[in-house]
Amino acid sequence: MAEALVVRNLSKRFGGLRAVQNLSFSINEGETVALIGPNGAGKTTSFHLITGFHRPDEGSVTAFGREIVGLRPHDICAHGLARTFQVARPFGGMTVLANVMTGAFLRDKRPEVACAKAYEAIEFVGLSAKAHTPARDLTTIDQRRLEMARALATEPRLLLLDEVMAGLNPSEIDQAVALVGKLSKRGLTIIIVEHVMRAIMAVARHIVVLDHGQKIAEGGPKEIVKNQEVVRAYLGSGYVHVATAGET
Amino acid sequence: MQRLCSPAFIGLAALAGVLIVLPLVVTSHFAIDICIRILLFAFIGVAWNLMGGYAKQLSLGHAAYFGLGAYTSTIMQIKFGISPWIGMLAGGVVAMLASLPIGAVCFRLRGPYFAIATIATAQVLMLLFLKFRDFAWGAEGTTIPNLGNTPLMMQFEAKAPYYYIALAMLALGLAITYRIERSWMGFYLVAIGEDEDAAEAVGVNAPQVKRNIYMISAFLTALAGTFYVQYIYFIDPNTAFNFNISVEAALVSIVGGIGTLWGPVIGTVLLEVTSALLQSWLGSGLGGVQLTVYSLILISVILWRPTGLLGVFTDAYKWIVRAPPAREAAIDG
Amino acid sequence: MLETVVQAVINGLLIGGIYALVSIGVTLIFGVVKIVNFAQGEFVMIGMYISYFLATYFGIDPLLSLAISMPVLFVIGVGLQHFLIRRVLGLGDMPQIFLTFALSLLLMNVALLLFTANYRTLHTSYSDLALHFAGLYVPVAKLVAFILAMVLSGILRVFLHSTDMGKAMRAAAQKPEVAMLMGINPDRVFCVATGVSLALAGAAGSLLMPFYPASPTAGQVFVLMAFVAVVLGTLGNIKGALIASLMMGIAESLGIQFVGADSGLIVVFAMLLLTLAFRPNGVAGGSAR
Numbered sequence: 001m002a003e004a005l006v007v008r009n010l011s012k013r014f015g016g017l018r019a020v021q022n023l024s025f026s027i028n029e030g031e032t033v034a035l036i037g038p039n040g041a042g043k044t045t046s047f048h049l050i051t052g053f054h055r056p057d058e059g060s061v062t063a064f065g066r067e068i069v070g071l072r073p074h075d076i077c078a079h080g081l082a083r084t085f086q087v088a089r090p091f092g093g094m095t096v097l098a099n100v101m102t103g104a105f106l107r108d109k110r111p112e113v114a115c116a117k118a119y120e121a122i123e124f125v126g127l128s129a130k131a132h133t134p135a136r137d138l139t140t141i142d143q144r145r146l147e148m149a150r151a152l153a154t155e156p157r158l159l160l161l162d163e164v165m166a167g168l169n170p171s172e173i174d175q176a177v178a179l180v181g182k183l184s185k186r187g188l189t190i191i192i193v194e195h196v197m198r199a200i201m202a203v204a205r206h207i208v209v210l211d212h213g214q215k216i217a218e219g220g221p222k223e224i225v226k227n228q229e230v231v232r233a234y235l236g237s238g239y240v241h242v243a244t245a246g247e248t
Numbered sequence: 249m250q251r252l253c254s255p256a257f258i259g260l261a262a263l264a265g266v267l268i269v270l271p272l273v274v275t276s277h278f279a280i281d282i283c284i285r286i287l288l289f290a291f292i293g294v295a296w297n298l299m300g301g302y303a304k305q306l307s308l309g310h311a312a313y314f315g316l317g318a319y320t321s322t323i324m325q326i327k328f329g330i331s332p333w334i335g336m337l338a339g340g341v342v343a344m345l346a347s348l349p350i351g352a353v354c355f356r357l358r359g360p361y362f363a364i365a366t367i368a369t370a371q372v373l374m375l376l377f378l379k380f381r382d383f384a385w386g387a388e389g390t391t392i393p394n395l396g397n398t399p400l401m402m403q404f405e406a407k408a409p410y411y412y413i414a415l416a417m418l419a420l421g422l423a424i425t426y427r428i429e430r431s432w433m434g435f436y437l438v439a440i441g442e443d444e445d446a447a448e449a450v451g452v453n454a455p456q457v458k459r460n461i462y463m464i465s466a467f468l469t470a471l472a473g474t475f476y477v478q479y480i481y482f483i484d485p486n487t488a489f490n491f492n493i494s495v496e497a498a499l500v501s502i503v504g505g506i507g508t509l510w511g512p513v514i515g516t517v518l519l520e521v522t523s524a525l526l527q528s529w530l531g532s533g534l535g536g537v538q539l540t541v542y543s544l545i546l547i548s549v550i551l552w553r554p555t556g557l558l559g560v561f562t563d564a565y566k567w568i569v570r571a572p573p574a575r576e577a578a579i580d581g
Numbered sequence: 582m583l584e585t586v587v588q589a590v591i592n593g594l595l596i597g598g599i600y601a602l603v604s605i606g607v608t609l610i611f612g613v614v615k616i617v618n619f620a621q622g623e624f625v626m627i628g629m630y631i632s633y634f635l636a637t638y639f640g641i642d643p644l645l646s647l648a649i650s651m652p653v654l655f656v657i658g659v660g661l662q663h664f665l666i667r668r669v670l671g672l673g674d675m676p677q678i679f680l681t682f683a684l685s686l687l688l689m690n691v692a693l694l695l696f697t698a699n700y701r702t703l704h705t706s707y708s709d710l711a712l713h714f715a716g717l718y719v720p721v722a723k724l725v726a727f728i729l730a731m732v733l734s735g736i737l738r739v740f741l742h743s744t745d746m747g748k749a750m751r752a753a754a755q756k757p758e759v760a761m762l763m764g765i766n767p768d769r770v771f772c773v774a775t776g777v778s779l780a781l782a783g784a785a786g787s788l789l790m791p792f793y794p795a796s797p798t799a800g801q802v803f804v805l806m807a808f809v810a811v812v813l814g815t816l817g818n819i820k821g822a823l824i825a826s827l828m829m830g831i832a833e834s835l836g837i838q839f840v841g842a843d844s845g846l847i848v849v850f851a852m853l854l855l856t857l858a859f860r861p862n863g864v865a866g867g868s869a870r
Binding site: 051053072073074075077078082083085089090091092093094098101102103105106109111114150151153154 | 430431432435436438439442443445446447448449450451452453454
């Protein structure tokens with residue numbers, strides 16, 4: 001299997017804080033990988049580094065055979081990596097359709113084509129009924145759906161989802177898990193940052209665990225749950241997350 | 249064919265008809281002068297709105313481009329005898345080129361500090377032109393030699409031709425806005441205005457899009473500058489780079505409806521008619537009244553109707569014709 | 582030559598003290614309320630007229646009228662925050678910029694209607710006094726204004742560091758969400774911050790009056806200087822604004838001395854544009870909002 005993403009020795013400091021240290025991992029095409037860890041472990045920073053929003057101090061990121069460190073976020077998106085934000089950032093004044101069309105214009109500048117593709121993506125995430133609603137009027141889960149649709153409309157090969165399930169109720173989490181599964185079936189490679197353990201176990205075959213900016217473990221869900229380092233990291237600072245993850 | 253029968257098209261055609269016939273009916277110099285001012289400032293507003301309204305890059309320095317356009321054509325005309333028609337285009341190109349370095353500096357900033365930086369650029373240009381005595385007449389400025397009725401030099405005895413030039417410029421500005429609004433560029437601009445990072449994340453090359461729209465906006469604003477000095481036959485740095493031009497460009501858009509096609513037009517009609525009424529009631533002697541009223545209108549709009557007064561009219565229109573929500577309204581203010 | 586330079590530096594430093602009062606006000610509102618007050622210069626102008634009229638009608642010395650202009654502007658500031666600024670917080674750039682911008686236009690033009698465009702100067706007993714030493718010349722009025730400006734900045738610093746309200750302001754400036762958790766009522770903190778900021782502008786106006794003419798547009802130069810100083814000194818940073826203001830005053834004065842009488846502003850704007858061009862990431866908020 002070809003490698004979709006190879007991250008090597010990625011490091012980033014903010015002042016004295018080592019947000020990410022020497023992070024290396026790789027993902028095969030078509031795989032779904034979860035990036036987990038306690039709060040402040042460097043998950044979101046890793047996303048920022050991979051997608052060009054922050055420039056790493058050291059290290060390399062190779063996506064589909066091309067070095068992408070140093071590229072601007074829009075170039076990285078054009079190269080096939082689309083992301084969502086931890087706190088959804090829809091274009092509030094635009095309708096759902098216009099939001100998603102904005103993404104679709106990346107591959108085709110013709111409005112009628114972008115519109116058709118946007119409708120398709122909106123239907124895929126189950127937001128068709130609200131296509132003409134201004135994005136700022138959507139509920140939290142719908143804003144997340146919108147962000148996914150907008151990212152999908154850019155026709156990515158690799159999708160980076162940042163805590164798309166935070167703050168959702170259990171039935172909404174089930175819907176979101178189903179959606180991620182559907183995306184994966186389409187052949188998309190997915191990296192997902194998540195706190196909700198139940199969801200991670202359901203979607204990811206492979207898990208990378210971060211703590212204090214460093215990778216402390218990596219493996220399949222069953223190994224990870226038993227891994228002493230992981231348990232210690234979570235007990236140390238984020239035990240509550242694991243314990244309550246099922247209920248959130 | 250269906251489009252030709254739509255109420256919007258019929259309305260537009262009727263409006264165009266009225267505007268074209270207007271100078272034949274209205275003969276008062278005062279009235280036609282106000283019409284020309286309205287068309288001109290609506291055009292400047294439309295040019296500002298492309299960048300300030302759609303992409304929310306709130307410039308307060310568009311006088312820089314107005315002045316560059318004015319000076320380019322005037323220098324070409326007086327020093328080299330070149331027609332202002334050509335000077336107008338040259339001025340547009342100069343403004344476009346000037347917007348590149350200015351944008352490179354100012355776009356590093358966001359929000360209020362972008363606005364402040366743009367004020368500074370217009371002020372610096374004004375101060376520089378006060379110093380340019382050799383090729384730009386310094387602080388005293390110059391009158392434009394009156395050649396009588398010479399259409400090729402953009403000089404006319406009657407007011408009507410000026411009116412038609414201003415009308416044509418406004419039509420051009422609106423047509424460009426209409427095209428951009430419905431293309432990918434319009435979506436990209438609004439997306440940048442909403443959230444630049446999120447726009448980048450879906451593949452929008454924000455710096456490039458901002459640079460391009462700034463060039464278009466600067467080009468159009470410069471055309472207005474040339475037209476204005478040809479109309480008043482006089483130029484000096486304080487006229488060409490006047491801060492009030494920057495202010496009015498932004499003001500008419502915000503009052504009318506920021507980031508909408510017709511917003512700047514509605515805003516200009518409202519403000520200029522108010523100003524003309526004030527002038528006829530109070531006489532022109534009372535300095536400060538006009539801007540006092542403008543600023544009160546602006547504060548009221550911001551506090552009670554930040555999307556602009558255009559919405560009041562469209563709501564009223566919808567209420568009257570009971571039309572279903574417009575299908576094409578993919579972008580909401 | 583050296584003397585000319587030193588003289589220019591002294592002139593610049595003295596006026597820089599006034600710039601500092603205005604800049605500190607701008608940076609205080611920006612830090613706490615997250616608003617750029619485009620009308621700050623007009624409040625300097627109001628302070629000038631207060632002192633002017635108190636001096637002409639009641640014979641009160643402009644330095645004494647500080648005791649009136651500062652409280653009056655404090656109250657105006659609280660009102661401004663409570664009735665206007667509060668309503669546009671969190672609404673995005675357009676309303677936030679254009680509200681205070683419109684206010685600036687309004688105040689300037691109302692002043693024009695009320696007081697006409699005439700320059701009004703005050704002549705005090707010390708207006709013409711100057712200290713002479715080593716061939717240098719230090720006007721007393723400017724020196725007193727500078728000293729009082731520095732004293733007021735010092736008092737502000739003590740206020741911010743040792744009173745509960747001051748600490749609340751600093752907390753609100755650094756970590757709004759933490760300030761909220763500490764049980765600080767943000768509205769009250771915002772009102773006091775805007776009030777204090779305007780009081781400083783009023784003080785600047787009163788201190789200027791013995792040697793600077795009042796006019797409806799008098800505040801504009803000061804607010805432009807303040808914006809530049811605030812950008813140079815990092816937004817929201819009071820010490821930075823103070824030092825930058827003094828530097829701006831000196832730069833302007835050197836510009837006037839060596840480039841030409843009308844070049845002060847060019848030098849200042851050039852400094853602003855150069856700063857913007859060479860400071861990576863820009864200054865207002867970095868890359869992530």
